Amino acid sequence: MVDFYFNNTARPRRSLLSVPAINQRALAKLATLDCDGFIFDLEDSVAPEMKDEARNNLATYFENFPLEGREAIIRINSVATTAGQKDIKAALACKPDAILLPKVEQPTDIHDVADLLAESDAPDSLKIWAMIETPKGVLNAAAIAEACHTTGARLGGFVIGLNDLRKETRVPAQSGRTYLVPWLMQVILAARTYGLEIIDSVSNDFRDLDAFAAECEQGRAMGFDGKMLIHPAQVEAANRAFAPNEKALSEAREIIAAFENPRSAGLNVINSNGRMIERLHVGPAERLVAMAEIIAKRKVAKP
Structure with missing residues (x-):
């Protein structure tokens, strides 16, 4: 997870x-x-x-x-x-x-x-x-x-x-x-x-x-x-x-996508690829992805 x-x-x-x-x-x-x-x-x-x-x-x-x-x-x-x-x-x-x-x-x-x-x-x-x-x-x-x-x-x-x-x-x-x-x-x-x-x-x-x-x-x-x-x-x-690692980021994106699926509307717990995940996991997943994006976008000046 x-x-x-x-x-x-x-x-x-x-x-x-x-x-x-x-x-x-x-x-x-x-x-x-x-x-x-x-x-x-x-x-x-x-x-x-x-x-x-x-x-x-x-x-x-x-x-x-x-x-x-x-x-x-x-x-x-x-x-x-x-x-x-x-x-x-x-x-x-x-x-x-x-x-x-x-x-x-x-x-x-x-x-x-x-x-x-x-x-x-x-x-x-x-x-x-x-x-x-x-x-x-x-x-x-x-x-x-x-x-x-x-x-x-x-x-x-x-x-x-x-x-x-x-x-x-x-x-x-x-x-x-x-x-x-x-x-x-x-x-x-x-x-x-x-x-x-x-x-x-x-x-x-x-x-x-x-x-x-x-x-x-x-x-x-x-x-x-x-x-x-x-x-x-x-x-x-x-x-x-x-830093957020690639495995954690991949799982986070899966969680976000799973709950964005119209079939998940109104559900707090869903089955995603054989794992039970809760809607409460969406917030941390979104923060993880946002953090990775901030890190990727930041450009450091060269000496």
């Missing part, structure tokens, strides 16, 4: 590359990369004394280099800090698709930023994404996800942050992420319960592409929508792992 791990929207998020906003050389290369989106980082990758310069870099970039359909997410510092307050203002001026909050641990972390955006007359299309990267964040994932119903649908998704989670839990970085999987599945369950996107954590060793590809396949099997990346070398493997 159709691979139902995909999210409720047709927007592909197979590969979200994290880019330090302070790195102008990296910013200049983005147009050549086949990413589904970019996370422009003003937080961990930018030293305190470089924050203003990083904000200026983003202002220049967003003014002069449209991303042509790719998603733009700006990760800010905590709004409890002066840096975070400045980041919010800078982000609003850039008009990204979403603002990513670090180390979210409770619903009020979402509510506080949603209130700031409302006071700033930010458009409804501007979403809030939450980094889940601490033990408290994992434990409270369901309550945080529920904030999507109390913030005017501002909350759009979760991004897992394993570096901080490993540090705080003292779980070592091991292949297979054996001892982290139960926590990851807990956050995935919370996201799916409330219809949120969820992006898998970065993989730090960008030179071991075989290990990275295996982690992408694991993430897809677990139900993630895509992967947060730290290096362009990781883009191809993430796109391949999280």
Whole structure:
């Protein structure tokens, strides 16, 4: 049957590359990369004394280099800090698709930023994404996800942050992420319960592409929508792992065609080529096909 791990929207998020906003050389290369989106980082990758310069870099970039359909997410510092307050203002001026909050641990972390955006007359299309990267964040994932119903649908998704989670839990970085999987599945369950996107954590060793590809396949099997990346070398493997495959697409098209047949009118369950399929499968099938079409149409500028 159709691979139902995909999210409720047709927007592909197979590969979200994290880019330090302070790195102008990296910013200049983005147009050549086949990413589904970019996370422009003003937080961990930018030293305190470089924050203003990083904000200026983003202002220049967003003014002069449209991303042509790719998603733009700006990760800010905590709004409890002066840096975070400045980041919010800078982000609003850039008009990204979403603002990513670090180390979210409770619903009020979402509510506080949603209130700031409302006071700033930010458009409804501007979403809030939450980094889940601490033990408290994992434990409270369901309550945080529920904030999507109390913030005017501002909350759009979760991004897992394993570096901080490993540090705080003292779980070592091991292949297979054996001892982290139960926590990851807990956050995935919370996201799916409330219809949120969820992006898998970065993989730090960008030179071991075989290990990275295996982690992408694991993430897809677990139900993630895509992967947060730290290096362009990781883009191809993430796109391949999280893309709709040909078998799933063929099945999706069969489901759509079967229910478009006039003989299926009024039926919620039909027999299609010896398989029983339900009308509830049509929506995911249509999203899968739409996502594949978006990916196929996107053209990446050549260097």
